[in-house]
Amino acid sequence: MANSRSTRRGFLKGTVAIATLTTATLASSSQSDEPTAFADSIASFLQDHYQRMSKDEIGELLARSERRAKREHGVDIKCHNTSAITGVTFGYALNLSKCKGTRRCVEACVTENNCSRNSNMENIRVLSLPEGTRDLNQSDHYYGVEQKVPEAGRWYLPVQCHQCDEPACVQACPVEATWKEADGIVVIDYDWCIGCRNCAVACPYWARHFNWSKPNLPAKEINKNTHYLGNRPRMAGVMEKCTFCIQRTRKGHLPACQEACPTGARVFGNLLDPASEIRYILENKNVFRLKEEQGTQPNFWYYTDV
DSSP states (O other), rough: OOOOOOOOSSSGGGHEEEEHHHHHHHHHHHSHHHHHHHHHHHHHHOOOGGOOHHHHHHHHHHHHHHHHHHHHSSOOOOEEOOOOTTTTTTTEETTTTTOOOOOOHHHHHHHTTTTTTTTTOSSSSEOOOETTTTOOOOOOOOTTTTTTTSOTTEEEEEEOOOOOOOOOOHHHOOOOOOOEEEEEEEEEEETTTTOOOHHHHHOOTTTOOOOOOOOHHHHHOOOOOETTTSSSOOOTOOOOOOSSSHHHTTTTTOOOOHOOOOOOOEEEEETTTTHHHHHHHHHSSOOBBBTGGGHHHHHHHHOOOO
């Protein structure tokens, strides 16, 4: 839970109170959207930490997010804040014997999660490595999508947010804009993020990305089913990451990356369910976790058929 020292807005509340009241008056008397946009900007800047907000306050911020998407992208989105499901801790397992480096998972993630189309904003990174080595220093992070895969003499290692139990990114954030939810998903409140990028430096999995410019999202390509802590359209100057498709998985659906995988290499599920496929894999396969020596306790495992 965030505390009072994490607020970056409190000291300005008295200063802008008059401006807020004036804007509200203008908004009620004008047909233009400009007063409403300005009022939304002020309200967003002054909003409390998400974890401290009341149900009514959350309803207001969801409405602001929807209006912002309409103003900036010309689409009517629906922004949800579906809570974690009781008795669920999400985890992922990936069969490296089956991954062929097609990057279909990357493409599906970009589309599902409203990632910018003009900045290589990809929450999944597929590494290409020479056969016989696990030395990540020898990996190619940016092999071309036009390259024929699988390439002879190479194997592939997809990397994304590992939703760690001890997330270094959360510890590094100076304003508590990121935290771990009850179902194991590490989230970001983009309205609270100050864009310092400390979390990106702390993450051992290259899983945090910074929006250097206003995201380019063609209106016809925007996924209108969004989550406040997930795939709602972001803004310049904030961090973003994989959230295990929070807008899908909290409603009982699979992540987009798993659905798109043409080889069946990906397995997602509830770690607390003894009958789940992921539990079977963890209990019966020779699994490993990437950079486990970092002590972050990732909920993302790799295994092979050998």
